[in-house]
Amino acid sequence: MLELLVIVSLIIGAIIAIRDHYINQPVRCPSRVLLKGKTAIVTGASSGVGLETARALAERGARVIMGAEDVKRATKECVHIINSTSNKDVFVRELNTGLMSSVRDFTSEILKTESALHILVNASSVSAPRVKRLTPECFEYTMATNHLGPFLLTNKLLGLLKSSTPSRVVVLTSEGHRFCRDIEPEALNNKLRTYMGSFEVYGQSKLCNNLFTLELAKRLQGTGVTANCIHPKTAGDEIFSKSLKNNLHSFTTNLMDLIQKVEKLDARSLDYLCVSDEIADLSGKYFVNSEVCQGSRLSRDKNLARKIWEASENLVGLLPDERH
Numbered sequence: 001m002l003e004l005l006v007i008v009s010l011i012i013g014a015i016i017a018i019r020d021h022y023i024n025q026p027v028r029c030p031s032r033v034l035l036k037g038k039t040a041i042v043t044g045a046s047s048g049v050g051l052e053t054a055r056a057l058a059e060r061g062a063r064v065i066m067g068a069e070d071v072k073r074a075t076k077e078c079v080h081i082i083n084s085t086s087n088k089d090v091f092v093r094e095l096n097t098g099l100m101s102s103v104r105d106f107t108s109e110i111l112k113t114e115s116a117l118h119i120l121v122n123a124s125s126v127s128a129p130r131v132k133r134l135t136p137e138c139f140e141y142t143m144a145t146n147h148l149g150p151f152l153l154t155n156k157l158l159g160l161l162k163s164s165t166p167s168r169v170v171v172l173t174s175e176g177h178r179f180c181r182d183i184e185p186e187a188l189n190n191k192l193r194t195y196m197g198s199f200e201v202y203g204q205s206k207l208c209n210n211l212f213t214l215e216l217a218k219r220l221q222g223t224g225v226t227a228n229c230i231h232p233k234t235a236g237d238e239i240f241s242k243s244l245k246n247n248l249h250s251f252t253t254n255l256m257d258l259i260q261k262v263e264k265l266d267a268r269s270l271d272y273l274c275v276s277d278e279i280a281d282l283s284g285k286y287f288v289n290s291e292v293c294q295g296s297r298l299s300r301d302k303n304l305a306r307k308i309w310e311a312s313e314n315l316v317g318l319l320p321d322e323r324h
């Protein structure tokens, strides 16, 4: 049984690899909006959804700043984007969202060099390690990278977003936010707590992404800046949820479905959130692909969202004049 599962997994992996490299061209959002004269920042832009979003925005003519921890890798991808889109206004800036000092360096540089910011996509993310890991700044690694860093980054750039309206903040989250059944704002960093296991820790960080978006949208009401979060339902996620089922029958019967969904492994729904006129006035929403969905009960708790916001402000050390 196990051997069969391994073989099936290998076949799926091979199909995905072939598709990625030789066959499928990414599908794009049907919107014809052009972004000439607009500036976008995409974090986590050296691979995955972040990279595809950077490419999609570059194709629309935006000035794109790719925030990446691995500058060498991101620069390689940046050159591909420039060559394939003929948009030369795409470049890489070093950004480690797990390190608040790096987030501060990145945003200081942006505030010095950029006079406007129309789109901010927070796509940098890690899955939680099996055992607890602390960053050099003594934050729990997953919470720092997935929530606290993006929280600080967005807050530091809010002034620029507000002076560039209409503008949008898009936060990558995951259906994995449902793994989290409980969260204590006062113990958000998890530094001192017993490690809860990777699903729970990842789920907590993703729940924070939803709650952050909810509170951010509230604070941005009437400013012309919108904030929404999204679970991009792509192939990786399909494989992930299927492997959880641990059931050969559903695994194989869903294989064809998976192969069809592989066609959608791209940034179409993210591109949609960044540019579509249809959702220009929507804010504080949770999207799965391009549809507004209802997140978990906790993710809709406005009181909790405010408390998580305040705890995050304190943890990242937001100064009074940096608060919104």
Ligand SMILES: NC(=O)c1ccc[n+]([C@@H]2O[C@H](COP(=O)([O-])OP(=O)(O)OC[C@H]3O[C@@H](n4cnc5c(N)ncnc54)[C@H](OP(=O)(O)O)[C@@H]3O)[C@@H](O)[C@H]2O)c1
Binding pocket: 043, 044, 045, 046, 047, 048, 049, 050, 067, 068, 069, 070, 073, 095, 096, 097, 098, 099, 123, 124, 125, 126, 145, 172, 173, 174, 175, 231, 232, 233, 234, 235, 236, 237, 238
């Ligand atoms: N893909 C899916 O199926 C799926 C499904 C649901 C939700 N999501 C969500 O979508 C987001 C992106 O997922 P993905 O599939 O694109 O993941 P991915 O391919 O692993 O991309 C994550 C990106 O974040 C970067 N990153 C990691 N640590 C970083 C750090 N400390 N500082 C800056 N950047 C860092 C990675 O850079 P390096 O590669 O250089 O480390 C990479 O570019 C995540 O929030 C995830 O929860 C994805």
